[in-house]
Amino acid sequence: MKFVAVTSCPTGIAHTYMAAEALEQAARDAGHEIQVETQGAGGLQALDQSVIDAADAVIFAADVEVRGRDRFAGKPTVTAPVKRAINGAAAIVEEAVQAARSGVVTAAAPAGSSRGLTTKVDHDAGVGTRVRQWLMTGVSYMIPFVAAGGILIAFGFMIARFAGGDNGAIEVTKIPIADLIKHFDATSGMQWAALLFQVGVAAFGFLVPALAGFIAFGIADRPGIAPGFVGGALAGVVGAGFLGGIVAGFLGGFVALWVSRWRVPKAVASIMPVVLIPLVATLITGGLMIVVLGRPLSWVTEKLTAGLNNMSGGSLILLGVVLGLMMAFDMGGPVNKVAYTFATTGLTAAAIASHGTQLTVMAAVMAAGMTPPLGLALATVVRKELFTEPEQENGKAAWLLGASFITEGAIPFAAADPLRVIPSIMVGSGITGGLVAAFGSELAAPHGGIWVTPLISGIPGYLFAILVGTGVTAALVVLAKSVRRTEVAEDEVSVSGAHAATNMATV
Incomplete structure (x- = not known):
């Protein structure tokens, strides 16, 4: 059969492409053809309509709204979460086969329902899930600004060190933009x-404005964008930083949602989304951020920043360990993103100062996020027989994913054996984060993994920490899986002995 599929995850980075690869492999193994459209952070490369028309069924492996869903109307459809596609692609392909044979088709989506910006929210989910999805919406749209800005700053420092010597990184921050213009x-x-x-x-x-604006967008859709962005910008003005951005995002979103539900005369209804909602919601959000919330949020941010900058020695090492544990805990999930966002949102001031504890925090977070896939890849090489054939194939890809700071490369292993894999990778990442903090390595680039190594200060210690964390992760995974293998073997011996005793008694 011929299938088409769409994969899309909340952040649009790793899970989107891992699900696509898993579906392609499963379809090939089953003797079918499949073409996958990835709606990720890299943009949308739409399938040709003739390919869609020729397909026997459609697979949507998406945790967010599928863009252009109306293109697939009239086709038998299977819908599944992204993680299920990664871990159980073969079953999904079989469901697509059954759907094609049954001939049950889907109705067309409402016109324009899947165009433009998409939220990351399942409105039928529980409150806790939606809060997490609102946050993830903000983080996913914030990441391009983080990556572009952070890597440009880091390259600027690298060139400045070559051109201006040891003080070049400090001197470059003193060159005003007006001099560059003139x-x-x-x-x-x-x-x-x-x-x-x-x-x-x-x-x-x-x-911070993007973080706040798209949290509000996740809550109230387009009406939340203006108050969210303005509230986020004001969070920077009043000194509320990252925490202020989160508060502004939720505040702007809920105020916009409230205003959008006002019952107004028909004559006014037509200008509600264009004039009234952004006007009222932005005024309320901005006013509250300046008059009510600005001072307390600024105070909390100042205390947190001061505490972070005063960290040294054991306290900074402990912070590195904790952030490392968080990076490995859910491998790209909310806990991982909290640690990552904590590191990246403090880079601006630290970069301008060209030094600081925050640059060490960023280095610890990136290194700790690299070791789970690297350690598991190493484990598949050291003790190949402990892993299934698909896991061995995933191990080959995990080398590149880990080196590129894509922690999600560990997910297939964790999904198959969470009780043994997750504690092992957490220990490895915790040790890596603590070692990076102990060595005092600094990094101004928020992404890139091993490819931005020239931008790191204290490279030997940084690389040593990654090697140690990778080795510890691999050793613990091999040990945990070997213990299980021994237990299984002992159980089989016991069962065999019991059968032999029963046979002897029968004789």
Whole structure:
């Protein structure tokens, strides 16, 4: 049979593409053809309509709204969460076969229902799940600003160190943007470094507004964007930072949702989404952020920042361990994203100062996020017989995923054996985070993994921490799986002995 599929996860980074690969492999193994459309952070490469028309059935492996869903109307459809596609693609392909044979088709989606921006929220889920999805919506739309800004700043520092010596990273922050506008010198390395730095800082300036704006968007859809963005911008003005952005996002979203439900005369209803909702919701959100919430949120942020900057020695090492444990706990889930966001949202001030505890925190988080896939990949090489054939194939991909700081590469292993894999990778990541903090390595780039190693200060210690964490992870996974294998073997021997005794008694 011929199938088409769409995969899409809340952040649009790893799970989207892992699900696509799993479905492609499962379809090939079953003797079918499949073409997958990935609706991830890299954008949408839409399937040709002729391919869709020729398909026997459609698979939607998505945790968010599928864009352009109306293109697939009239086809037998199977819908599943992304993680199920990663871990049980063969069963989903078989369901698609049965759906094609039954001939039950789906109705067309309402016109325009899946165009443009998409939320990451299942409105039928429980309150706790929706709160997590609102946060993840904000984080997923924030990540491009983080990646672009952070890596540009880091490259600016690297060029500045080459061009200006040991003090270059400090001097580049003192070059005003007005000098670049009026007298940019294309032959000066410091001028190029300053250009990269200023563009990166500008991108980072959208970090908290984007976080707040898309949290509000997740809650109230488009009416929440304006109050969310304005509230997030004001969070930066009043000094409330990352925490203020989260509060502004929820505040703007719920105020916009409340205003959108007002009963107004028909004459006013037509201008509600364009004028009234953004006007009233933005005024209320902005006013509350300045007058009521600004001072307490600013105080909390100042205390947290001061506490972080005062960390040294054992306290900073402990923070590295805790963040490492969080990075490995759910491998790209909410706990992982909290640790990652904590690290990235503090980069702006630290980058401008060109040093600081926050740069060490970012280095610890990235290193700790790399070791779970790397450790599991190593384990599949060291003790191949402990892993199934699909796990061995996943291990090959995990080398690249881990090296690229994609912690989600560990998910297939954790899903198959969570009680043994998750504690093992948490220990490895915790040790890695603590070692990076102990060595004092610093990193201004928020993503990139091993590929941004030249941007790291204290490279030997950083790489040593990753190697140790990878080795510990692999050793613990092998040990845990070997214990299970021994227990199974002992059970089989006991059962065999019992059968032999029964046979002797019968004789």
